[in-house]
Amino acid sequence: MEAFLLLVEKHKIIAENSGILSLAALKKLKEKNKKVVSVVSGGNIDVLMISSMINKGLIRRDRIFNFSVNIPDKPGELAKVVDLIAQQGANVVKLEHNQFKNLSRFKDIELQITVETNGSEHIQKLTQAFEEKGYEIVRIKSKIN
Structure with a gap:
C-alpha cells in the first residue's frame, strides 16, 4: 500500500x-x-x-479522518461544527446528519464527519478544538485491509 x-x-x-x-x-x-x-x-x-x-x-497516513460527534438538536448547531472545522483548516469530505439515528432524539443528533487533514498533528489540533468547545469526538475506525 x-x-x-x-x-x-x-x-x-x-x-x-x-x-x-x-x-x-x-x-x-x-x-x-x-x-x-x-x-x-x-x-x-x-x-x-x-x-x-x-x-x-x-x-x-491520517490524511483522512472519520469521526462522530453529538450536537444539541437546535438550529445553528450544525453551522457551529462546520465553522469549527473550517477554522482548523480541515476540509469536509462527507457529513451525515441523521436526526433519527440517535436514541436520545429529542436531546442530541449524531453527526458522522469525514475530513481531509494534514496528518496526525492536524487531527490532534482538530480534536482539541472540539473538546475546548465542549464536544466529544469519537474516532470511527475504518476497515483497512
Missing part, C-alpha cells in the same frame, strides 16, 4: 500491486546511498481499485 501511494503521490506513476513488489522490497532494505534499479510494471489495474487504494493509504 505504501509503495503504491509513494508512486502515485511523488512520481505520478500508476501500477498494479504485483508490479510494485520490487519497490516495496527496496523500502525494507537497510542499505542507503546505493544505486539500485527497481522494475515497476503492470498498468493493468481497475480504476475503482485505484480509488480504493488511494483512500486506504490516505486513512493510514
